[in-house]
Amino acid sequence: MDVAVAEFRANLKHWLSRAREGDEVVVTERGIPVVRIVGLEAAPAIESLVQQGVIARPSSQNRPVATGRQRPRSRSLVSDLVAEQRD
Template sequence: MDVAVSTLRAQLADWIERVRAGEEVVVTDRGTPVVRLVPVHTAPLLERLTQQGVLSRPRTASRPNASRAPRVHARGSVSDLVTEQRR
C-alpha cells in the first residue's frame, strides 16, 4: 500500500496501526517511493539469509581505503571530454 508523505503526517496513528497489523506501507514523496514501513518483527531478507546460513556478515565493518591509488588529473574540462566522446 502506498501513502503520500502529507497523508502520512496527517494520519500517522492510523498508518502505524496498519503496519502493526502486518501491512507493508510505502511512503511516497511527489509520487516517488522513499521509505518502506514494515512491522518490527518482520526480518529483512538479508537477516533471514544470514540466519539460514546462506550469507555471512563481513569480518570487519571497515571499508577498503584507496589512499594509495594514484589520482588522475584531467587535462581539460570534463564537459569538453564528454562532448568529444559523444561525437
C-alpha cells in the first residue's frame, strides 16, 4: 500500500505497526515511490547472523550493572577542553 510522506510522518506508529503485521508500506514523495518498508522478524535475523559468525551469543545472560560506582568527574569544564583543542 502506498502512503504519502506527510501522512507517513503524521502517523508513523500506525504505519510501522502495519509493516510489522506483514503489510508492505511504500512511502511516496509527490507520487514517486521513495522507500519500501516491510516487517522484520528479529529472531530469525539474529539466528542467521549467529550462524554466519557475524555476531556471537553473550557468554552470560546477566547484564552488567553500574550501581554502587561513582561516575567519573571532569577536572575542568568540557567547553574549556574543547576550546583548548581548537587552538
